Amino acid sequence: MVLRDKVVTLAHGGGGKAMRDLIAEVFTAVFQPPGSEDQARLMDEALREPGARLAFTTDSFVVTPLEFPGGDIGKIAVCGTVNDLVVGGARPLWLSAAFIIEEGCPVDTLRRVVASMAEEAAKAGVRIVTGDTKVVERGKGDGVFVTTSGIGVIPPGREIGAVQVRPGDVVLVNGVLGDHGATILAARGDLALSSDIQSDCAGLGHLMEAALAAAPGIRAARDCTRGGLASTLNEIAGEAGVAIELDETALPLRDEVRGVCEILGLDPLYLANEGRLALFCPADQAEAALAAMRALPEGMGAVAVGRVLAAPAGRVTMRTPFGGSRIVDMLVGEQLPRIC
Amino acid sequence: MVLRDKVVTLAHGGGGKAMRDLIAEVFTAVFQPPGSEDQARLMDEALREPGARLAFTTDSFVVTPLEFPGGDIGKIAVCGTVNDLVVGGARPLWLSAAFIIEEGCPVDTLRRVVASMAEEAAKAGVRIVTGDTKVVERGKGDGVFVTTSGIGVIPPGREIGAVQVRPGDVVLVNGVLGDHGATILAARGDLALSSDIQSDCAGLGHLMEAALAAAPGIRAARDCTRGGLASTLNEIAGEAGVAIELDETALPLRDEVRGVCEILGLDPLYLANEGRLALFCPADQAEAALAAMRALPEGMGAVAVGRVLAAPAGRVTMRTPFGGSRIVDMLVGEQLPRIC
Numbered sequence: 001m002v003l004r005d006k007v008v009t010l011a012h013g014g015g016g017k018a019m020r021d022l023i024a025e026v027f028t029a030v031f032q033p034p035g036s037e038d039q040a041r042l043m044d045e046a047l048r049e050p051g052a053r054l055a056f057t058t059d060s061f062v063v064t065p066l067e068f069p070g071g072d073i074g075k076i077a078v079c080g081t082v083n084d085l086v087v088g089g090a091r092p093l094w095l096s097a098a099f100i101i102e103e104g105c106p107v108d109t110l111r112r113v114v115a116s117m118a119e120e121a122a123k124a125g126v127r128i129v130t131g132d133t134k135v136v137e138r139g140k141g142d143g144v145f146v147t148t149s150g151i152g153v154i155p156p157g158r159e160i161g162a163v164q165v166r167p168g169d170v171v172l173v174n175g176v177l178g179d180h181g182a183t184i185l186a187a188r189g190d191l192a193l194s195s196d197i198q199s200d201c202a203g204l205g206h207l208m209e210a211a212l213a214a215a216p217g218i219r220a221a222r223d224c225t226r227g228g229l230a231s232t233l234n235e236i237a238g239e240a241g242v243a244i245e246l247d248e249t250a251l252p253l254r255d256e257v258r259g260v261c262e263i264l265g266l267d268p269l270y271l272a273n274e275g276r277l278a279l280f281c282p283a284d285q286a287e288a289a290l291a292a293m294r295a296l297p298e299g300m301g302a303v304a305v306g307r308v309l310a311a312p313a314g315r316v317t318m319r320t321p322f323g324g325s326r327i328v329d330m331l332v333g334e335q336l337p338r339i340c
Numbered sequence: 341m342v343l344r345d346k347v348v349t350l351a352h353g354g355g356g357k358a359m360r361d362l363i364a365e366v367f368t369a370v371f372q373p374p375g376s377e378d379q380a381r382l383m384d385e386a387l388r389e390p391g392a393r394l395a396f397t398t399d400s401f402v403v404t405p406l407e408f409p410g411g412d413i414g415k416i417a418v419c420g421t422v423n424d425l426v427v428g429g430a431r432p433l434w435l436s437a438a439f440i441i442e443e444g445c446p447v448d449t450l451r452r453v454v455a456s457m458a459e460e461a462a463k464a465g466v467r468i469v470t471g472d473t474k475v476v477e478r479g480k481g482d483g484v485f486v487t488t489s490g491i492g493v494i495p496p497g498r499e500i501g502a503v504q505v506r507p508g509d510v511v512l513v514n515g516v517l518g519d520h521g522a523t524i525l526a527a528r529g530d531l532a533l534s535s536d537i538q539s540d541c542a543g544l545g546h547l548m549e550a551a552l553a554a555a556p557g558i559r560a561a562r563d564c565t566r567g568g569l570a571s572t573l574n575e576i577a578g579e580a581g582v583a584i585e586l587d588e589t590a591l592p593l594r595d596e597v598r599g600v601c602e603i604l605g606l607d608p609l610y611l612a613n614e615g616r617l618a619l620f621c622p623a624d625q626a627e628a629a630l631a632a633m634r635a636l637p638e639g640m641g642a643v644a645v646g647r648v649l650a651a652p653a654g655r656v657t658m659r660t661p662f663g664g665s666r667i668v669d670m671l672v673g674e675q676l677p678r679i680c
Contacts (some may be wrong), residue, residue, distance in 0.1 A: 013678075015566025015612070016671025020575075036579045037501050038562070039397040039428045041494060048388050057379040058436035058489055059472045062480075088379045096398035098487045100440070132399045132487075136678060142480040147438045147472075149398055149489035154381060161377050222378070226355025239376045272355070331356025338353070338476060 008105045013135025023133055026107065030114050031097070031128040040129035044093055044153060051156025055090035057081060058149040064338045066109065066143050068187040070179075070198030073146055074113035076274055076340055078120035078128075079203045080225065081148040086208040087221040087277055089160035090152030092124060097148050098132040102141035113144060124203040126150070158212075162239035164219040167310040170286040171244060172279040174207060174293050175200065175301030177229055178257045181271030184339050185260060195256050202275030202298045210299075214292035215285035223277045225340055227331040230269040230316065232278050233306075234330040238314040246306035246318040246328060270331045272339040280308065348445045353475025363473055366447065370454050371437070371468040380469035384433055384493060391496025395430035397421060398489040404678045406449065406483050408527040410519075410538030413486055414453035416614055416680055418460035418468075419543045420565065421488040426548040427561040427617055429500035430492030432464060437488050438472040442481035453484060464543040466490070498552075502579035504559040507650040510626040511584060512619040514547060514633050515540065515641030516592045517569055521611030522600045524679050535596050542615030542638045550639075554632035555625035563617045565680055567671045570609040570656065572618050573646075574670040578654040586646035586658040586668060610671045612679040620648065 003025045011018040034040055046052055061077045071079075078095065085092040097117060101110070121128050179200040186195045204223065212218055220240070224232040237244045253268050261268045275298060281289045286304055293299030316328040343365045351358040374380055386392055401417045411419075418435065425432040437457065441450070461468050519540040526535045544563065552558055560580075564572040577584045593608050601608045615638060621629045626644055633639030646658075656668040 010677040013566075014671060014676070015568075015571050015679075016610075018672070019566075020670070035501070036503075037428050038424045039395040039430065039492075041428070042394045042396060043392070047394070048390075050388075052383070054382045054387070054394075054491070055379045056382060056434060056436060056491060057470050058438045058487070060438040060440050060474045060487060062440060062474045062476050084378045088377050088381070090379065094396060096396060096489050098398045098400040098489075100400050100402060100485055100487075130397050134400045134402045134485075134678075136402050136482060136485075139479060140482040142476060145440055145474075145476075145485070147398070147400060147440075147487035147489075149436050149438075149487075151394070151396060151491065152379075161375070163376075226353075226359075228355075231355050270356075330360070331354060332358070336354070337350040338474075339355075 046153045053154045055152040057084040060147040071201035074117035077146040077148045081150040083223040085152035086205045089158040092152040100145040165240035169308040171306040174299040176252045178268040178271030180274040200275035210292040215289035217282045220280040228270040241313040243309040386493045393494045395492040397424040400487040411541035414457035417486040421490040422543045423563040425492035426545045429498040432492040440485040505580035509648040511646040514639040518597045518608040518611030520614040540615035550632040555629035557622040559620040568610040581653040583649040583655045
């Protein structure tokens with residue numbers, strides 16, 4: 001069977017033959033979901049273990065442009081949902097993928113997005129087991145939006161979350177910050193920026209498992225996506241009722257990203273990342289966690305960037321190189337729309 | 341906390357304070373997901389039973405208009421995903437909900453959609469446990485799109501699916517066909533139709549459990565959404581390798597729906613439903629299944645509409661009142677876009 005259409009039309013969303021052909025050739029031929037029902041039927045022995053819990057998460061992806069240096073909307077959709085599972089200590093098992101396609105979207109674009117999803121899923125060890133496609137009229141969508149949901153299993157006894165964070169903990173990140181945000185800015189072209197920066201978009205399951213093996217006391221982790229490291233730390237500080245102090249000299253920033261931010265008046269602490277997490281670790285296990293992360297490509301640039309203090313609750317501050325201190329607030333308003 | 345914004349702006353998707361406030365007040369205050377992490381952590385004892393399986397499904401909803409007689413996009417999003425679980429014999433447990441909101445969407449519209457999701461979830465006995473919001477620029481979306489994913493548990497030993505269908509089985513439906521499709525057509529207004537038809541949108545979990553209790557031999561079920569009963573039966577006939585013969589005189593159709601179809605040259609067999617399923621049942625249990633369905637409001641109009649024949653595989657036909665027979669093909673192209 002060869003789909004003759006070059007672009008998606010409204011007929012591909014109507015529930016009839018055109019839709020069946022599009023789904024069969026572009027989606028299920030690549031993802032190979034189990035069975036022919038609208039629901040996947042699944043089991044994993046890890047779920048039956050006493051004390052094991054199921055982790056469930058979802059994200060819609062609306063990034064523009066759809067393809068950019070270092071990734072595309074499909075790669076982000078898989079990595080983003082995988083990362084939402086792994087930062088809670090879950091081992092990701094299964095993903096769903098739902099596509100809202102704008103009339104006129106080239107079928108070849110969909111094929112590339114789907115191929116990149118399949119590749120990232122394989123890397124992360126997850127299967128895309130169920131999905132959906134809808135088509136909207138031209139001007140009612142934007143190419144394609146992808147929504148992925150993920151199921152993972154949290155092994156018995158693993159308690160990772162913001163509420164576990166304690167004063168004295170060290171804050172680690174796994175590499176330079178802001179590459180994804182700066183890449184999207186540059187890729188949009190309307191800022192006349194040219195740079196060699198690539199998105200950091202990556203699945204972090206292997207990194208998280210390696211860190212946990214080396215530092216079983218890890219308290220919490222969170223991926224620093226929209227709103228950047230600053231917003232992530234503010235969330236955690238609020239939920240844990242602690243203060244967090246960053247060390248400005250320790251922040252890992254690429255010169256190109258610093259440059260983009262200076263030109264545009266942006267703060268790299270608020271730039272989105274798609275392959276970076278903040279990890280909260282007891283001080284005596286921080287070196288072990290860093291060493292384990294640095295042994296993997298996605299953690300090569302791992303460093304400690306700050307520490308947790310008892311008070312004031314919910315406050316994030318940054319020590320400057322000159323001995324001063326400033327408040328690092330949550331992002332107000334928006335820095336950059338449709339970054340993921 | 342009172343959200344002062346009347347409409348959604350791009351800032352509500354930026355990952356900062358505006359987004360946090362929108363999510364807290366409009367979404368999580370109503371859905372009350374467990375915990376503060378990006379992933380829900382869940383367990384249900386039914387999942388641990390030997391032989392139990394997990395069912396996982398997803399659907400994006402892009403219906404226009406967002407609100408229509410008998411429902412709205414939120415009600416459809418919950419019922420649609422619940423129904424995808426229950427037609428496979430699963431008991432629905434948890435849903436995720438991801439929103440792609442167009443800049444300018446009134447916050448009050450979102451509140452109504454969310455309230456209607458919460459109401460349907462309560463009726464169906466499922467919890468909305470995790471979610472996401474994204475905002476796209478004006479003209480890159482259409483009000484709001486909702487993607488729901490669902491997890492359910494299939495009890496040990498329950499094998500329901502198209503491949504179980506056998507020659508001699510009876511095909512049942514739970515009520516009049518095409519109300520949803522006709523309602524959406526009329527609600528769009530541009531056809532100058534006025535009618536009192538309401539969408540049939542409904543969760544079918546209780547109906548399916550009642551039917552299974554009365555007729556444990558039920559082979560397969562599928563909800564007749566996009567493409568209508570005709571497309572659903574073609575899918576099942578193809579997957580099961582059987583023929584299906586409908587009896588035209590038995591088809592339950594409302595006079596108003598017949599009327600709309602005659603005026604517009606549509607075939608009601610292809611009109612979408614959001615609260616109707618086709619059930620395949622051994623002939624000797626069909627009366628019991630019908631009686632059980634008729635005892636519930638969503639099954640009051642349950643009738644037998646056809647039967648399964650051995651051959652030709654994949655073929656659906658209809659016996660006309662005059663003793664003739666015609667082929668009922670899968671929908672070709674689209675009858676009506678954005679029906680769900």
